[in-house]
Amino acid sequence: MTHYTFPDHFLWGAAASATQTEGTVPGDGKGENIWDYWFKEKPHLFYQQIGPGKASDFYQQYETDITLMKTLNFNSFRTSLSWSRLLPNGKTLNQEAVTFYNNMINEMIKQGIEPIINLFHFDMPMYLQDNGGWENPDIIEAFRYYAQTAFQLFGDRVKRWTTFNEPIVPVEMGYLNTYHYPAVIDMKRAVTVAYHSMLSSAKAIEAFKLEKIGGEIGIILNLTPSYPRSDDKEDQQGAYLADLFYNRSFLDPSVLGYYPGDLLTLLDTYHLLPERITGDTTLLKANTVDFLGVNYYQPRRIKQSEAPIDDKNITPESFFSYYQDPNRRMNPYRGWEIYERGLYDIAMRIKADYQNIPWYVSENGMGVSDEERFMDKDGVIQDDYRIDFYQEHLKWLHLAIEEGANCFGFHAWTFIDNWSWLNAYKNRYGFYRLDLDTQERTVKKSGQWFSQVAQSNGFSH
Ligand code: BGP
Numbered sequence: 354m355t356h357y358t359f360p361d362h363f364l365w366g367a368a369a370s371a372t373q374t375e376g377t378v379p380g381d382g383k384g385e386n387i388w389d390y391w392f393k394e395k396p397h398l399f400y401q402q403i404g405p406g407k408a409s410d411f412y413q414q415y416e417t418d419i420t421l422m423k424t425l426n427f428n429s430f431r432t433s434l435s436w437s438r439l440l441p442n443g444k445t446l447n448q449e450a451v452t453f454y455n456n457m458i459n460e461m462i463k464q465g466i467e468p469i470i471n472l473f474h475f476d477m478p479m480y481l482q483d484n485g486g487w488e489n490p491d492i493i494e495a496f497r498y499y500a501q502t503a504f505q506l507f508g509d510r511v512k513r514w515t516t517f518n519e520p521i522v523p524v525e526m527g528y529l530n531t532y533h534y535p536a537v538i539d540m541k542r543a544v545t546v547a548y549h550s551m552l553s554s555a556k557a558i559e560a561f562k563l564e565k566i567g568g569e570i571g572i573i574l575n576l577t578p579s580y581p582r583s584d585d586k587e588d589q590q591g592a593y594l595a596d597l598f599y600n601r602s603f604l605d606p607s608v609l610g611y612y613p614g615d616l617l618t619l620l621d622t623y624h625l626l627p628e629r630i631t632g633d634t635t636l637l638k639a640n641t642v643d644f645l646g647v648n649y650y651q652p653r654r655i656k657q658s659e660a661p662i663d664d665k666n667i668t669p670e671s672f673f674s675y676y677q678d679p680n681r682r683m684n685p686y687r688g689w690e691i692y693e694r695g696l697y698d699i700a701m702r703i704k705a706d707y708q709n710i711p712w713y714v715s716e717n718g719m720g721v722s723d724e725e726r727f728m729d730k731d732g733v734i735q736d737d738y739r740i741d742f743y744q745e746h747l748k749w750l751h752l753a754i755e756e757g758a759n760c761f762g763f764h765a766w767t768f769i770d771n772w773s774w775l776n777a778y779k780n781r782y783g784f785y786r787l788d789l790d791t792q793e794r795t796v797k798k799s800g801q802w803f804s805q806v807a808q809s810n811g812f813s814h
Pocket residue numbers: 370373518519575648716720766773774776780
């Protein structure tokens with residue numbers, strides 16, 4: 354039996370996002386975002402036709418939920434603000450939203466749970482999307498204004514902020530495949546979206562510093578290690594390029610303050626560089642992040658590209674292909690690979706190549722479909738698979754910390770089963786089970802386990 358103890362003041366908690374938990378209540382003054390709109394237009398795209406309106410009711414039940422978080426011994430919790438709730442039409446503040454977020458933050462602090470507040474988690478207000486969303490350079494000023502508003506309203510109490518959660522996801526899912534609105538496949542537009550979101554992040558950091566409210570600001574990235582199939586030069590090159598597109602396109606400018614030269618050269622070769630905005634280099638250089646959040650679920654397994662490059666239809670996958678490692682272990686209930694060591698590899702990479710910047714695990718978790726099948730006669734989900742999942746990831750994280758990784762916390766995805774984009778409630782991730790009909794919350798076995806880990810700042814195994 355080994356005991357794994359984590360550093361003093363280690364953050365233990367979970368992450369969530371506004372759109373996935375709050376729900377909409379008539380008269381709450383919230384404006385429409387792309388998810389509300391898309392569900393209204395195309396409900397059949399959503400699992401069991403459940404849209405974001407039917408969330409876990411955090412908007413009304415935040416006090417209950419924060420109390421339940423405390424029973425799990427959370428010392429921190431990350432969620433996002435809903436841009437379209439706070440500023441339904443861009444300029445006028447929705448006072449109901451200000452009251453809600455004030456109450457939510459105050460309640461967390463009262464219960465000894467540090468609020469970590471994220472500004473953007475996939476939920477573009479519809480009035481901005483109608484003008485091109487992240488494609489339109491005007492979005493940079495709109496985001497700066499929203500960020501500044503949030504800092505002024507809540508910055509006296511919130512001491513850790515993040516600009517974006519997984520900014521590559523709207524690029525990948527909305528502009529390289531069709532899982533997020535506007536669901537188009539267009540590399541040139543995708544690159545523009547990525548560039549404008551990166552500049553928006555830097556602009557928000559600049560605004561944060563100007564407000565002089567104290568605290569720190571970071572960004573949350575889903576870093577996916579890219580492992581080549583073999584030592585062959587072509588496979589290695591494929592993995593290098595997958596990493597360049599999917600990790601370094603945000604990691605380098607966020608932490609180092611500039612884009613990788615190879616990325617710019619490659620985009621230039623295929624005439625994909627966006628129209629540059631004056632002063633971008635200086636803006637990025639002057640506004641790097643204080644810390645990183647790392648979301649880790651699974652790695653990428655890469656081999657050399659199989660098809661010749663079609664100049665007219667470039668996507669990142671023009672430069673590499675995925676392969677199925679015959680030895681990989683799969684989550685049988687979600688279809689994602691489980692590779693715990695990936696977290697260690699990310700930690701070592703941040704240490705070696707990214708100035709050993711402070712970072713924390715901002716999401717890690719195991720989705721399970723039809724989780725009712727694991728319910729015992731007392732109504733408790735016996736999710737030993739999830740305990741095992743977390744435990745094995747935490748062991749690798751512990752080793753990384755022993756070897757000098759500058760990691761200050763671990764947040765699970767997630768506290769309660771929540772609504773997830775097109776998948777709605779298909780895959781459950783929570784420490785608490787949510788009964789969708791009654792809104793009843795029941796702790797799972799993993800929740801009881803996590804409460805002990807958080808309390809003792811580690812575990813024995
Ligand atoms: C992450 C997102 C979360 C959440 C999670 C699980 O990438 O930040 O918002 O959705 O993935 O994804 P899913 O519910 O599709 O299994």
